[in-house]
Amino acid sequence: MGLVVSCRVVPWPRASTGFAFGHMSGTIKPILSAENLRVEYRPTSRKGGGPKVALNGLTLAVYPGEVFGFLGPNGAGKTTTMNVLLGFTPPTSGRATIFGSDVRDPSSRQRIGYLPELTYYYKFLTAFELLRFYAKIFGIPAAQREQRIEEAIQLVELGAAARRPIRTYSKGMQQRVGIAQALINNPDLLILDEPTSGLDPIGRMEVRRLIQRLKKEGKTVFFSSHELGEVETVCDRVAILFQGELKALGPIASLMSPGETSLEQAFLRIIGFTPNEESACPISPLSLAS
Amino acid sequence: MSHISAVASVVILEMIRRKDVYVLLFLTALITLALGAVNFFGDPKIARYLKEVCLALIWVSSLVIAVFTAARQIPSEKESRTLFPLLAKPISRAQVMLGKFLGCWLACAASLAAFYVFFAILSATREGQWPVANYVQAYWLHCLFCGLVASLTLLGSVWFTAVSSNATIILAFVGAMLVLGRHLHKVAMKTGGLAGNLLDVGYYALPHLEWFDVRDLIIHNWPRIDWDVIAKDTLYAFAYGGCFLALACWRFRRYAIH
Amino acid sequence: MTHADTSTESAKSPGAAPELGLAGLLFAAAFTLALFVHPPIYEFQGRRPGADDVLARVLGDGRRLFANHCYLKADAYYHSGYYPTIFDDQQGHQTAHMAADAGVVQEQNTGEEGQFLGAVTDWIDGHSRKHFPSSHSHLDEDAPGGKGAGVEREILPWLELSANLDPQWVENYTVGAFWLRKLGKQAEAERFVRLGLESNPGNVELLFELGRCRFDAADLERARNIWEQGWVRWRAREEGRPAAEQNRFTATQLLLHLALVESRLGRREKCVEWLTRALPIAASPDQIKKRIEEVRGGLPFEPIQSPALESSGKDAHH
Numbered sequence: 001m002g003l004v005v006s007c008r009v010v011p012w013p014r015a016s017t018g019f020a021f022g023h024m025s026g027t028i029k030p031i032l033s034a035e036n037l038r039v040e041y042r043p044t045s046r047k048g049g050g051p052k053v054a055l056n057g058l059t060l061a062v063y064p065g066e067v068f069g070f071l072g073p074n075g076a077g078k079t080t081t082m083n084v085l086l087g088f089t090p091p092t093s094g095r096a097t098i099f100g101s102d103v104r105d106p107s108s109r110q111r112i113g114y115l116p117e118l119t120y121y122y123k124f125l126t127a128f129e130l131l132r133f134y135a136k137i138f139g140i141p142a143a144q145r146e147q148r149i150e151e152a153i154q155l156v157e158l159g160a161a162a163r164r165p166i167r168t169y170s171k172g173m174q175q176r177v178g179i180a181q182a183l184i185n186n187p188d189l190l191i192l193d194e195p196t197s198g199l200d201p202i203g204r205m206e207v208r209r210l211i212q213r214l215k216k217e218g219k220t221v222f223f224s225s226h227e228l229g230e231v232e233t234v235c236d237r238v239a240i241l242f243q244g245e246l247k248a249l250g251p252i253a254s255l256m257s258p259g260e261t262s263l264e265q266a267f268l269r270i271i272g273f274t275p276n277e278e279s280a281c282p283i284s285p286l287s288l289a290s
Numbered sequence: 291m292s293h294i295s296a297v298a299s300v301v302i303l304e305m306i307r308r309k310d311v312y313v314l315l316f317l318t319a320l321i322t323l324a325l326g327a328v329n330f331f332g333d334p335k336i337a338r339y340l341k342e343v344c345l346a347l348i349w350v351s352s353l354v355i356a357v358f359t360a361a362r363q364i365p366s367e368k369e370s371r372t373l374f375p376l377l378a379k380p381i382s383r384a385q386v387m388l389g390k391f392l393g394c395w396l397a398c399a400a401s402l403a404a405f406y407v408f409f410a411i412l413s414a415t416r417e418g419q420w421p422v423a424n425y426v427q428a429y430w431l432h433c434l435f436c437g438l439v440a441s442l443t444l445l446g447s448v449w450f451t452a453v454s455s456n457a458t459i460i461l462a463f464v465g466a467m468l469v470l471g472r473h474l475h476k477v478a479m480k481t482g483g484l485a486g487n488l489l490d491v492g493y494y495a496l497p498h499l500e501w502f503d504v505r506d507l508i509i510h511n512w513p514r515i516d517w518d519v520i521a522k523d524t525l526y527a528f529a530y531g532g533c534f535l536a537l538a539c540w541r542f543r544r545y546a547i548h
Numbered sequence: 549m550t551h552a553d554t555s556t557e558s559a560k561s562p563g564a565a566p567e568l569g570l571a572g573l574l575f576a577a578a579f580t581l582a583l584f585v586h587p588p589i590y591e592f593q594g595r596r597p598g599a600d601d602v603l604a605r606v607l608g609d610g611r612r613l614f615a616n617h618c619y620l621k622a623d624a625y626y627h628s629g630y631y632p633t634i635f636d637d638q639q640g641h642q643t644a645h646m647a648a649d650a651g652v653v654q655e656q657n658t659g660e661e662g663q664f665l666g667a668v669t670d671w672i673d674g675h676s677r678k679h680f681p682s683s684h685s686h687l688d689e690d691a692p693g694g695k696g697a698g699v700e701r702e703i704l705p706w707l708e709l710s711a712n713l714d715p716q717w718v719e720n721y722t723v724g725a726f727w728l729r730k731l732g733k734q735a736e737a738e739r740f741v742r743l744g745l746e747s748n749p750g751n752v753e754l755l756f757e758l759g760r761c762r763f764d765a766a767d768l769e770r771a772r773n774i775w776e777q778g779w780v781r782w783r784a785r786e787e788g789r790p791a792a793e794q795n796r797f798t799a800t801q802l803l804l805h806l807a808l809v810e811s812r813l814g815r816r817e818k819c820v821e822w823l824t825r826a827l828p829i830a831a832s833p834d835q836i837k838k839r840i841e842e843v844r845g846g847l848p849f850e851p852i853q854s855p856a857l858e859s860s861g862k863d864a865h866h
Contacts, residue, residue: 083548088374088378088546089546089547089548090546106380106381109378112378114375116375118371120372121372121375122300122372124303124307124308125300125303134375134379136293136296137292137296137297137376137379137381138379138380139380178375
């Protein structure tokens with residue numbers, strides 16, 4: 001392996017080649033698709049040179065009912081992709097759709113649940129008020145709203161604490177509020193951005209259990225993560241992004257070469273990281289979690 | 291509309307839970323009552339100086355509330371990243387902006403109502419009269435003023451990154467318009483040349499915020515303004531406020547969040 | 549505590565006696581120090597008018613700016629909130645009335661009330677004028693809502709504030725006293741003028757106003773004494789100056805009021821004497837000559853209808 005291998009694009013199975021979801025491509029439309037997405041950032045200073053390419057020609061599709069892992073080292077373009085898919089950042093070129101609607105159309109987010117990496121909620125509100133606010137935005141009828149909020153609160157086991165301001169919560173409790181708000185509209189697609197980042201082992205286990213439960217309920221989950229072990233446990237398919245380009249896409253088994261025993265080994269090979277030749281890889285091993 | 295009202299309700303809840311308005315109301319009441327306790331030549335009926343001080347404090351407080359409430363909305367959402375989960379919901383950026391405006395405006399109107407009730411009671415205890423129509427006119431014009439200032443500040447908040455720079459610029463502009471607004475044309479005539487032409491453009495193009503300040507009429511017990519004048523003021527404020535909000539929505543649509 | 553008590557206490561607890569003695573000594577020392585220090589402090593305060601005023605100490609000489617603002621406020625209040633701005637003056641004093649108010653031409657306080665700001669230049673100007681007091685009126689004549697009920701009282705706080713901020717500004721006291729007298733507050737007027745005299749000892753205008761207060765209170769002898777003192781001080785201050793620099797207006801007021809009070813006291817010769825002294829300095833000597841003849845003919849001297857006897861500062865900015 002080494003430098004030569006690291007620059008090789010690993011052939012990845014197309015959706016029509018008979019893997020777990022391959023058969024769907026002909027009959028079922030993808031829930032989420034990106035076609036040739038390119039995102040460029042203008043330099044912040046005049047000395048910064050030309051535009052920085054954060055994402056280059058990303059094409060992928062996520063089908064109903066699958067758990068899709070979106071992997072890549074720091075700076076690979078995962079967050080940029082998430083930002084484009086959620087309409088935060090407009091793509092320089094290319095197109096992204098969710099449920100067939102352009103991601104810039106707010107109605108495309110009607111059936112989405114989004115859990116950000118860190119807890120970003122109005123700290124002066126109680127969990128109950130926050131969930132009511134989001135329920136209103138989802139247009140949940142008033143008659144069902146309170147019941148839906150109660151269910152979400154019970155699901156994440158917030159209990160009486162739901163009536164306290166969020167600023168009084170521990171980090172774990174805030175993450176539970178995040179999960180509750182992501183589920184308040186009973187979404188068909190969940191987009192989770194580093195859902196286990198910064199959580200203790202119990203919190204990670206709970207999130208993993210939640211993803212598995214959602215999978216059983218037939219929900220589609222699209223999540224980015226550094227936790228390769230976790231991805232290996234729950235994902236049907238993964239995409240590996242490196243330096244803004246898609247390096248691999250497919251079921252985990254298809255990405256493994258003979259002799260590789262874990263996703264981590266496959267991941268490191270695909271992104272061209274070799275521990276003995278640090279100069280061959282522009283990223284530091286420290287930036288890879290687990 | 292439900293999206294807009296939902297966002298507005300969060301803005302109002304935030305203001306209710308912050309201490310700013312209570313502090314300003316308390317300070318206004320305290321300073322006014324302290325001045326009311328001053329004995330001028332043993333005459334307890336002297337009222338107008340007290341009305342003037344009270345209204346001046348109300349105006350300063352309302353300006354502070356309107357500017358700082360509106361100025362922090364978008365930047366603080368961006369800074370605390372609460373904008374991410376919000377915009378990941380089926381809500382357009384224009385709806386977020388309009389909801390922010392509605393929330394700021396209603397919050398200002400509600401706090402102003404408390405200030406004006408205090409003023410009316412104070413005035414009645416001194417002068418023994420309740421010119422309700424005059425007070426309603428003054429209150430409504432003041433609300434329109436706060437709406438205009440809030441919309442302008444929201445527009446500034448998507449142009450300027452720092453809350454402080456936006457607030458400073460808006461406060462300077464509002465202060466200048468209140469003092470100079472109706473004189474710009476006279477100054478332009480006196481100045482002449484390019485500077486005069488620019489001042490004249492400003493006179494016709496900038497919002498005349500001083501129209502909404504009828505404190506002197508209230509203080510000196512002038513008769514109420516004709517209602518058709520109030521209607522014209524309302525249309526004027528809605529037109530300018532609408533323009534500012536349209537610009538703010540347009541700018542916010544192109545606002546990259548990452 | 550008596551001596552006997554102290555002895556008993558000492559007997560009960562041997563350690564208490566020195567403590568009590570020390571406390572007594574400290575108390576005596578503190579009391580002595582207070583007695584020693586207090587009079588000089590009092591004297592120090594008394595030598596500087598307004599020295600105990602925190603506002604004056606904080607603002608320093610800058611307080612005169614605020615005093616000017618308060619004085620102008622009083623004037624604006626007299627006009628029910630209307631007051632021409634520096635920008636209005638920039639218009640070249642569109643009306644004679646405005647020019648009079650700005651002090652450019654002599655008083656012309658009638659007419660043009662509707663066009664005080666000049667002709668409407670455009671729709672913005674026209675609409676703007678409906679939102680602030682844009683017509684000229686006086687509190688005691690044609691104030692909005694009608695005059696009466698002592699509404700003139702509203703200007704008083706600003707005059708008192710102005711006087712507090714700048715105690716050497718004599719007009720604050722004279723204008724304030726004028727309105728207080730007009731509102732029937734003779735005692736308050738006199739107190740205010742005396743306050744002014746504390747800061748401006750021997751000021752002729754204030755002595756004249758003080759005499760008016762006593763005159764209104766029917767204390768004619770004291771009024772005469774005060775005005776005589778005023779006349780003496782005027783002569784001492786002004787007679788050495790060139791005629792053009794003399795404050796003849798105040799002198800005429802003093803002399804005519806002295807004539808008036810002598811007439812009321814039935815001393816016709818003294819009345820004629822004061823009127824004769826007024827002849828060389830009065831603005832209208834012919835009228836005074838006529839009055840001298842009337843008094844010599846046995847008629848009582850009545851106030852002449854002129855600013856000299858009418859007002860010492862009714863309109864604050866005039």
